[in-house]
Amino acid sequence: MRQGARLEAGRGLPLFWRVCLVNGAVLTVGTAVLAASPATVSTPVLAREALVLAVGLTVILVANGLLLRALLGPLDRLRRLMEDVDLLRPGQRLPEQGSGPAAELITSFNAMLERLEAERAASSGQALAAQEAERRRVAQELHDEVGQSLTAVLLGLRRVADRAPADLQQEVLLVQETARASLDEVRQVVRRLRPGVLDDLGLVSALTSLVTEHARLTGADVCRRLSPDLPPLGPDAELVVYRVAQEALTNVARHAAAGRVCVDLTPTFAGDAVQLRVVDDGRGPGDSHEGAGIRGMRERAMLVAATLTVGPHQEGGTELRLLVPVPRTEERR
Incomplete structure (x- = not known):
């Protein structure tokens, strides 16, 4: 609500017209200063008059550049943040300072980041919760079905080994060890899953x-x-x-x-x-x-x-x- 109120309160002239007004104001002030000054322009232009014109033009360009930098500078910071932003590193924001279209754009972008981070966290939470539930289900099935089946196989092999001839006992014991190793692996997977x-x-x-x-x-x-x-x-x-x-x-x-x-x-x-x-x-x-x-x-x-x-x-x-x-x-x- 506060973000929306700031955006509504800060809406004004479009950026194009603000740039035009800044340029117009600088040129108007520069023209008025030159008109009020005692400087004159001859034909052909004298070196001293050319120097005065050059100084006046330089002042106008510097003033225009400083004003446009103050107006458009935040856009460069916003561009850099947009290039580097990562929703898995929440909290990346630009300071909301000043007024005008650039400040409004930064406020909108910060609000969008907050919304995207909240939506990303919610969707990730749902996905990870589903993943944990599936892990729990698979672990339960491995424990109850595969684990119990291998346990039954081990008990059966033990009875077979007791009744098997001496020349087959070694092979039965080898199979029994393989089944026991498989049971240990299943238990290890179950512990990892849940x-x-x-x-x-x-x-x-x-x-x-x-x-x-x-x-x-x-x-x-x-x-x-x-x-x-x-x-x-x-x-x-x-x-x-x-x-x-x-x-x-x-x-x-x-x-x-x-x-x-x-x-x-x-x-x-x-x-x-x-x-x-x-x-x-x-x-x-x-x-x-x-x-x-x-x-x-x-x-x-x-x-x-x-x-x-x-x-x-x-x-x-x-x-x-x-x-x-x-x-x-x-x-x-």
């Missing part, structure tokens, strides 16, 4: 399990500092923190070639936010563009008004920071 420990034991336990699993699978040296005294974030924010940490460790395993990874989860000094920090000693981000994984993390961060930064670490490698604000008491209810 971390039950997050629902049952909380965020710190879920991240501990995630970091331990990463160390087991990659062989990397992993350090962690997970504060047990975290302010309450709510289930949505906790899921965002977990998924961002999961994606960050996946990127480290795939791209970083790191030998050491550190994961920190601590409250800020003021206690109004929680910070997740993932640092590796790998090859670093370099000049590569952000991939789908990082953009997916930015979309998740938008859902809880969190701030995500990814860049090179001062000692080499890559550093990821996720700053999640603690919801107010009335928001948690």
